[in-house]
Amino acid sequence: MTLTPPEEFVDAVRVDVEPVFRVEESAPDERRFVFSYTVTVHNHSRRSVQLLARYWKITQGSGKVQEVRGKGVVGQQPMIGPGQTFRYTSRAILDGPVGVMEGAYTCVDTASQHPFEVAIAPFRLAGPNQVH
Secondary structure, three states: OOOOOOHHHOOOEEEEEEEEEOHHHOEHHHOEEEEEEEEEEEEOOOOOEEEEEEEEEEEEOOOOEEEEEEEOEOOEOOEEOOOOEEEEEEEEEEOOOEEEEEEEEEEEEOOOOOEEEEEEEEEEEEOOOOOO
């Protein structure tokens, strides 16, 4: 189910993601590849939004797909005011050196209490010596 954003928020709430391979936490011989990813949520609208829930689809190089749903992010349901950003870092553990993550955040316009989704474009997780 896609929740259409109010006109005020179309293209005004944006998500950027920067993934990093964590060589010191990974153990390739044990098929453990750890990636951190820093997410920045930008609110370019004139109204406040609250991030209520997350959905991630993680597709590993092997084809295995994992879906993750939950309230908020990193234990928070942050309020993001007009012109503000919210940034956090989390991680994913794969069984191979490559994968792709994508997803969506469910947000709410705090003035109208209208919920809407913000898409998170696919981004690649790639360990060392992998084609990006």
